Amino acid sequence: MKVTAFLTDGFETVEALAVIDICRRAGIDTDTVSITGDKNVISAQNIPVKADYFFDEVNLEESDLLFLPGGPGHKSYMENEKLLNALKEHDKKGKRIAAICAAPSILGRIGLLKGKKATCFPGFEKYLDGAQVLLAPVRVVTDGNITTSRGMGTSVDLGLEIVKLLISEEKAKELAASTQYAD
Template identity: 30%
Template sequence: MTDSPKPFHIVFLLFDGITQLDFTGPAQFLARMPGAIVHTAAKQLKPIETDSGFAILPNRDFADCPQADLLCVPGGFGTKGVISDDETLQFLRDQAAGAQYITSVCTGSLALGAAGLLKGKRATSHWAYTRLLEKFGATFEKARVVKDGNVITAGGVTSGIDFALTVIAEIAGQQFAEFVQLGLEYDPRPPFNSGHPDLADPKLIAMLQDRIYRKQASDLADIIDRR
């Protein structure tokens, strides 16, 4: 670490229907890197409705957003709107062209794919949507964090914290990443062993698919196929 580290611009895309932890989880960790400046970018400077019943106010619109050193696209049910919106996809392409890292959490990887940024890349997403990655010329890799060149994708929601620590270790070193992890007491010990389909009761998987994910994945596939 230095007394005056070089600024490192982190740009998170915000959009209505975002899963807030996809954004706030990694943002909490990445903001502690030396020189980190976090920008929250949306099409308009108006409150963004999250999936948790509260809104987030972006601090940049697309025109005013600086060039990202790290671009991150969170996920959420609002991903459908992102991959349907040409202006947003062009913003991602423009930012990715000059970014040191192009990243996503959860279904944010589908937005990267729709912007043409995953072709020939290994990537991941939330477990219920990983089959859609091939529609963008990407290859699904089963891991919480997948790094292929300067493209880093994370699995569902809480994987964003693991992604952030991976990035911090690469940029600032493992010791500093451990320093941040300790400071934020990231020591996950969940009370139940059902956080991944490999571990969960098949009945729970079927319930989630029936109630939520099967339709959502089908809707996303239709949008992707129409583009």
């Protein structure tokens, strides 16, 4: 199993790194990919993170799930035509995509949420074009191949959902218990 997480300046630190950490703890091969011109990407909280790869260095065909963290930098996703095309192609093939916080708005804007249930950070609902929007108390929504989550406080939930989808519910429960997230 392989996850590809896209990073851009202004990404939400916890949303990105909690999900990446949980996937790696579960044994999922997880790559971080900069969509900027620099592997050193600066989070919205001014924390530098060194990405594993540049966009053009990865073969997205090998990825089982593409992940978009949120944060104010999410707007950069819309400016990256290669990324948008990769998301559309991944969706067309029925492969998994996950987004959190403001990032589900990108999926909505490119038409990937039509007829699906989804969630996002409050205030971004208007960008989930064609989706049935679910908000609090819902923390994570998976509808078909698309998984969305509300924000920083639901990052662990999203990571565990990805583990459940790519490995098993048992592995997700085991990981939740071993990290003291759940008994």
